Amino acid sequence: MKHAFALRDTNPAPARVKVPLFDLSRQAERFGPKLNQRIAEVLQHGRFILGPEVEELEAALARFTGARHVIGVSSGRDALIISLMALGVGAGDAVFVPAFTFSATAGAVVAAGAVPVFTDVDPATLTMDAEQLERAIKRTLRNTALRPRAVIPVDLYGLPADYAAIEAVATRYGLSIIADAAQSFGARVGSRRVGTLAEITATSFYPTKPLGAFGDGGAIFTDDDQLAQAVREIRSHGTRGSGDVAMRLGLTGRLDTLQAAVLLVGLEVFEERLASRREIAARYQRAFSGVVGTPPQSALLCSAWALYTIRTRDRDNVRGRLAAAGVETGLYYRVPLHRHPAFAGWLTGEEELPVSEQAADEVLSLPLHGGLSEEQVDHVIDAMLQAVSS
Numbered sequence: 172m173k174h175a176f177a178l179r180d181t182n183p184a185p186a187r188v189k190v191p192l193f194d195l196s197r198q199a200e201r202f203g204p205k206l207n208q209r210i211a212e213v214l215q216h217g218r219f220i221l222g223p224e225v226e227e228l229e230a231a232l233a234r235f236t237g238a239r240h241v242i243g244v245s246s247g248r249d250a251l252i253i254s255l256m257a258l259g260v261g262a263g264d265a266v267f268v269p270a271f272t273f274s275a276t277a278g279a280v281v282a283a284g285a286v287p288v289f290t291d292v293d294p295a296t297l298t299m300d301a302e303q304l305e306r307a308i309k310r311t312l313r314n315t316a317l318r319p320r321a322v323i324p325v326d327l328y329g330l331p332a333d334y335a336a337i338e339a340v341a342t343r344y345g346l347s348i349i350a351d352a353a354q355s356f357g358a359r360v361g362s363r364r365v366g367t368l369a370e371i372t373a374t375s376f377y378p379t380k381p382l383g384a385f386g387d388g389g390a391i392f393t394d395d396d397q398l399a400q401a402v403r404e405i406r407s408h409g410t411r412g413s414g415d416v417a418m419r420l421g422l423t424g425r426l427d428t429l430q431a432a433v434l435l436v437g438l439e440v441f442e443e444r445l446a447s448r449r450e451i452a453a454r455y456q457r458a459f460s461g462v463v464g465t466p467p468q469s470a471l472l473c474s475a476w477a478l479y480t481i482r483t484r485d486r487d488n489v490r491g492r493l494a495a496a497g498v499e500t501g502l503y504y505r506v507p508l509h510r511h512p513a514f515a516g517w518l519t520g521e522e523e524l525p526v527s528e529q530a531a532d533e534v535l536s537l538p539l540h541g542g543l544s545e546e547q548v549d550h551v552i553d554a555m556l557q558a559v560s561s
């Protein structure tokens with residue numbers, strides 16, 4: 172969700188209404204005086220690393236999600252690496268990841284010393300397809316000396332993956348499940364919140380995420396006491412408590428106190444923000460269904476709507492017309508992971524990922540954030556309807 176693309180206006184007449192894909196410039200203003208007060212408190216006590224706000228945030232996130240343990244960490248990518256390390260995943264291990272996600276999902280696997288194996292996604296939800304996962308596991312067992320150890324389903328655009336189906340496969344092969352919930356903090360499956368849907372969950376507080384900090388940040392959620400202890404040690408150079416002896420290998424992986432203070436203020440208004448994203452998404456759904464491919468809807472799955480992503484074969488033209496109308500859009504993701512040069516060394520040559528490849532040609536994310544005015548939402552809808560009919 173990073174990398175908002177700079178768009179060139181192809182229309183000589185300037186667009187009447189401008190709609191940015193994200194708008195973080197007014198975030199501090201929307202948080203009000205509470206924010207300055209929280210920041211001033213941190214500046215006063217000076218405990219910038221693992222200060223009291225970090226523990227306060229962890230407790231608040233545990234209450235919010237229902238997870239037994241929450242550990243604040245330095246980013247979403249580090250949350251994945253630390254989770255893999257806590258599970259003991261490393262050299263010689265295969266970790267199954269969807270091919271259609273942000274590069275950090277597979278990058279974390281490589282950083283932990285394991286091998287990412289790319290699997291295809293479901294054409295309706297664009298999240299990991301459990302049948303394809305099983306095929307990839309069987310292929311790995313048949314053709315390589317790698318040990319299948321873990322799977323990382325990704326809650327793409329804020330929609331929880333199909334954890335029930337993935338768990339059935341993972342259990343058959345003894346795989347751990349690490350949820351990549353970088354985009355889905357706040358989402359639910361029925362009454363179960365993200366953070367409790369897998370053995371261990373990694374989220375991101377990157378500024379454009381549903382719960383965003385004013386810098387990098389992330390968190391790990393688990394009900395497992397031993398995993399939680401391992402995560403706490405790994406995020407702090409592998410040390411225990413305030414000790415200076417490394418009990419295991421670790422990282423500089425802590426959430427900093429200032430970000431925790433910002434997130435505490437954000438969490439207070441988070442439900443409200445989620446509701447307003449849901450409302451805008453519902454308006455888009457009503458306007459666009461039957462016109463272009465729209466995100467899946469179900470009574471059980473409640474997305475955090477990190478991104479509102481439509482699908483159309485005419486994507487690049489539609490994107491150009493929207494840009495001319497002042498509507499900024501994003502491509503998440505333009506290139507599936509098995510086509511990234513960084514992962515070329517980990518390919519087996521047997522990757523068959525047609526759904527991911529087609530999705531990469533068709534997806535287009537529209538502005539969806541709390542800062543959008545009624546007028547801007549109307550404008551996005553009008554501009555989209557015009558763009559697809561021209």
Ligand SMILES: Cc1ncc(COP(=O)(O)O)c(C=O)c1O
Nearest residue numbers: 172246247248273275353375377
């Ligand atoms: C699916 C996914 N995984 C991992 C990450 C990494 O998060 P971060 O940028 O906080 O490291 C992101 C976001 O950037 C993401 O979208």
